[in-house]
Amino acid sequence: MKREEFIEKLMQSLTSLPLKEKENVKAFYEEMLEDAGVEQGEEVPLMFQQPEEIAKSILQAEEISFESKEENKETVPGGSGKQEQRQVAQDIEKMVLDVDGISLKIYPTAEKQIYIQDAEFSSKELSTHVEGNTFYLNARFPEHKRENIDFSLWGISFGSRGLQRHRPHRLKIFLPLHLLPKLCLELQATSSSVKLEDLSLLKIAADVKASALKLEHVQTEQLQLHLQASSCKVEGSFEDCTLHADASSCKLKTRKKPEDFEVYTRLNMSSFKFFDRNYAVLAMREGTEKANLKIFANVSSVKIEEL
Amino acid sequence: MFSIQGQILDFCVLAIVAEKDVYGYELTQTLSQGIELSESTLYPVLRRLLKNDLLESYDQAYDGRNRRYYRMTSLGREVLSDYQKKWKKYVKQVEHFVKEKGEKVI
Numbered sequence: 001m002k003r004e005e006f007i008e009k010l011m012q013s014l015t016s017l018p019l020k021e022k023e024n025v026k027a028f029y030e031e032m033l034e035d036a037g038v039e040q041g042e043e044v045p046l047m048f049q050q051p052e053e054i055a056k057s058i059l060q061a062e063e064i065s066f067e068s069k070e071e072n073k074e075t076v077p078g079g080s081g082k083q084e085q086r087q088v089a090q091d092i093e094k095m096v097l098d099v100d101g102i103s104l105k106i107y108p109t110a111e112k113q114i115y116i117q118d119a120e121f122s123s124k125e126l127s128t129h130v131e132g133n134t135f136y137l138n139a140r141f142p143e144h145k146r147e148n149i150d151f152s153l154w155g156i157s158f159g160s161r162g163l164q165r166h167r168p169h170r171l172k173i174f175l176p177l178h179l180l181p182k183l184c185l186e187l188q189a190t191s192s193s194v195k196l197e198d199l200s201l202l203k204i205a206a207d208v209k210a211s212a213l214k215l216e217h218v219q220t221e222q223l224q225l226h227l228q229a230s231s232c233k234v235e236g237s238f239e240d241c242t243l244h245a246d247a248s249s250c251k252l253k254t255r256k257k258p259e260d261f262e263v264y265t266r267l268n269m270s271s272f273k274f275f276d277r278n279y280a281v282l283a284m285r286e287g288t289e290k291a292n293l294k295i296f297a298n299v300s301s302v303k304i305e306e307l
Numbered sequence: 308m309f310s311i312q313g314q315i316l317d318f319c320v321l322a323i324v325a326e327k328d329v330y331g332y333e334l335t336q337t338l339s340q341g342i343e344l345s346e347s348t349l350y351p352v353l354r355r356l357l358k359n360d361l362l363e364s365y366d367q368a369y370d371g372r373n374r375r376y377y378r379m380t381s382l383g384r385e386v387l388s389d390y391q392k393k394w395k396k397y398v399k400q401v402e403h404f405v406k407e408k409g410e411k412v413i
Contacts, residue, residue, distance in 0.1 A: 028331060028350055031375060035332030047346040054347040061351035 003033055006044045006051050013055030316352050321387040328378040
């Protein structure tokens with residue numbers, strides 16, 4: 001079988017695959033053959049002799065995910081058509097919640113609504129439904145069922161197949177930001193690490209008893225953190241920040257420099273780093289090791305009080 | 308020879324890519340040094356690993372055309388180290404049953 005013939009037969013056997021994916025397959029095998037030194041017009045090696053078999057295994061892999069999508073659709077009573085779901089999924093901008101074993105409440109404060117309520121990711125089952133513009137999600141993963149969860153819908157992906165294969169140490173949730181103009185998040189975490197990325201929220205209130213908290217590229221007007229964590233790293237844009245921390249180290253970094261920026265902290269930590277702000281107020285508990293208190297960069301005024 | 312597929316094949320591919328970025332043909336060559344590999348298996352494996360964010364791809368010009376390279380993501384590294392732990396345990400479990408007479412399983 002000649003190279004062109006192989007590609008042609010392969011493509012013919014993949015007619016049910018979306019065009020873009022077909023092109024990926026084609027590019028992959030063209031590259032393979034090129035690298036194997038098979039020129040146009042030349043015979044393909046023995047291992048390429050069965051394009052139908054190759055197509056079959058590709059389709060099998062794809063069909064599994066296709067079926068899973070169908071199942072998911074059934075869990076969305078009142079949801080719109082599949083086409084629309086896909087559309088939304090394609091419109092994902094950047095919002096990732098990366099969590100493990102926490103309870104999480106997210107609720108919107110504007111007209112377009114999305115609710116994520118009482119999701120205990122580590123212990124119970126997953127269910128979702130959509131009513132009008134409101135998205136409801138409950139994520140409950142019993143240990144023994146984690147392998148069976150495959151969920152990718154409405155722009156929300158629970159690590160999808162990664163969950164099945166790799167048992168979640170961590171969970172990723174992607175949300176379409178255009179649905180979430182103003183969103184609040186209340187987080188209560190007791191886990192080894194909590195990481196939130198690319199959130200655009202009105203308010204984040206987090207009560208974290210974890211070994212590490214990381215908030216990156218976060219835009220929020222109000223940030224309230226109650227920490228019992230060995231480390232905390234926050235990077236983003238926030239106007240108001242209240243930090244009650246019992247942590248061994250804490251880093252706050254913001255890109256915003258509003259005039260009225262104020263941070264109030266109660267600290268009991270061995271080191272503290274603070275970047276780029278106009279002024280900060282740090283209130284330390286008795287016994288805080290001042291030797292390890294470090295304040296960096298554009299802080300125009302700092303007040304340190306002992307409580 | 309045992310047929311190597313599914314998760315173990317994912318594991319092998321991750322372990323190879325963890326060493327250095329590779330392109331498709333290079334990957335088949337490396338794999339086929341150690342295991343019997345059918346031409347139909349690699350593409351679905353790569354697609355799955357990409358889809359799960361364990362690998363990512365980029366194109367690099369080579370000899371007037373593009374070559375697609377695959378590299379690890381941080382999630383991929385985590386999963387790989389998890390696999391490595393599980394693999395050791397798995398091998399021990401299997402050895403427990405298949406040890407030959409007089410042989411002691413550590």
